[in-house]
Amino acid sequence: MTERTSPRRGFTITELLVVIAVIVVLLGLLLPALAGVWSTGTMAKSMTNMRQVALWMTEYSASNNDTVLPSRFNYGNNPYPGKVRSVIADPPDGDPQGEENSGTWTDILHATYEVAVYPGVDGEFGSDYRYDSPDKALYELLGEDQIKNPFRSAAPNTMVPPMEVATNDPPTPYGRGATGDYNELGLPGFFAANDFFNAGWDLAPGEWFNNGQIRYPDQSMYLVDSFYGETILPEPIAYDAASEPSTQQVDFRYTGEVCLMLYLDGHIGQTSRFETLDDLEAQGVRVRNLTSR
Secondary structure (H helix, E strand, O other), X not given: OOOOOOOOOOOOHHHHHHHHHHHHHHHHHHHHHHXXXXXXXXXXXXXXXXXXXXXHHHHHHHHOOOEOOOOEEEOOOOOOOOOOOOOEOOOOOOOOOOOOOXXXXXXXXXXXXXXXXXXXXXXXXXXXXOOOOOOXXXXXXXOHHHOOOOOEEEEEOOOOOOHHHHOOOOOOOOOOOOOHHHOOOOOEEEEEEXXXXXXXXXXXXXXXXXXXXXXXXXXXXXXXXXXXXXXXXXXXXXXXXXXXXXXXXXXXXXXXXXXXXXXXXXXXEEEEOOOOHHHHHHOOOEOOOOOOO
């Protein structure tokens, strides 16, 4: 006798829909967890970069009469300005990249500690990247993976500032880091220095602070996550997210709307979203008047 076998039955549409629904639910549960893991790992890398900056800041102070690393500088009137941004060609009209012998804290650290060398690109964009820290032009030429830049976050810029804020500001690296022709949305996020430490960027004599003048270094903010540029002004407009459109330059780029801050004593803090500079200072973070009680 031959054994009779029944034909194999396939999935019905209802069963298939049930399977798809289960997969969707599982993905809904899994993706937030994966996003949290990604954010935690990215934050850890960003904190590592900030710690490296803190070490260089300490070395800089030790070698420069305890001077706090300036957020911006201009050595134009110095008879011996040194190598920081000392080789820079005249930039094209309408595309200023900064003045000779002037720049930000990143240029000082990049040149002083020879953070990285990028052969074959010297002068191509009006900059010599032995003495200037990487900017958007270098990212576009070499790609993000080819650039070692501990002066920026491991997480990307997540926002574009409104044109009302950016119109009159100079381009990267001094501001307007993520808007217009200088759009850096998606590139590594900025660590922005507190411009309380501006040492004469506008050609006027700047005030050079030393660590002994700062009353509460463990509360005094030096760097903060930003999408705007390598400096952030110690003014309410840079922190105020209560108005429309938002004028805030701080980037809360980690899960839970958190940003990182590096303080003058070298420790790193995590700060949840705040609406105004007054709100931030009410939490014990000092941004302005760092030499006063």
